Amino acid sequence: xxxxASLILFALLAVPVSGWSASDQVHLSKGQTVYVPVYSNVFSxxxxxxxxxxxxxxxxxxxxxxxxxxxxxxxxxTSGKLLRRYQDKPLSLAPLASTYVHxxxxxxxxxxxxxxxxxxxxDRTINAPIIESVMIGATSGQGxxxxxxxxxxxxxxx
Numbered sequence: 001x002x003x004x005a006s007l008i009l010f011a012l013l014a015v016p017v018s019g020w021s022a023s024d025q026v027h028l029s030k031g032q033t034v035y036v037p038v039y040s041n042v043f044s045x046x047x048x049x050x051x052x053x054x055x056x057x058x059x060x061x062x063x064x065x066x067x068x069x070x071x072x073x074x075x076x077x078t079s080g081k082l083l084r085r086y087q088d089k090p091l092s093l094a095p096l097a098s099t100y101v102h103x104x105x106x107x108x109x110x111x112x113x114x115x116x117x118x119x120x121x122x123d124r125t126i127n128a129p130i131i132e133s134v135m136i137g138a139t140s141g142q143g144x145x146x147x148x149x150x151x152x153x154x155x156x157x158x
Contacts, residue, residue: 027128031121033154038075038114038133040103042144050112051144053137054105057116061093063126068093071119073101078113093129105137118150128152 036057041050061068070093073086086101093099103110118131131150137143 028125029128030125032152034118034131034150035153036116036133036150037148039135040110052105053135055103056134057101060098060130066126068122074117076115078111
């Protein structure tokens with residue numbers, strides 16, 4: 001039995017790995033609308049006490065040759081109400097460049113179900129950017145951090 005388990009484990013470890021990427025698929029597009037979940041708090045403990053978090057929206061141009069334009073970064077609360085627009089004019093991102101929006105830990109307006117809607121476009125088909133939010137909080141010597149990936153809700157430009 002022990003030998004069989006060892007052989008199975010060896011077989012699993014011997015399988016070649018195609019890369020270190022989170023996804024082996026390259027996503028190409030000329031533009032997208034992306035929904036990004038943001039958590040300004042999470043609940044902990046038996047009484048479901050809110051644990052406040054700072055959040056950072058990260059937008060990374062993954063194309064090595066082409067610029068992209070961010071045309072909208074809108075922040076919505078749990079009920080879907082628009083709280084803030086962070087783009088009043090398009091922002092161009094150079095190849096491999098990044099930008100961010102930071103929400104302070106004390107800013108609880110978004111609530112548990114807050115989100116960003118990010119719209120971007122390019123003049124040609126390029127690698128789609130990585131758009132995600134990073135949440136972090138620390139209280140009384142304890143900390144929490146996690147990443148929430150964006151989800152394409154509208155492919156193409158609109």
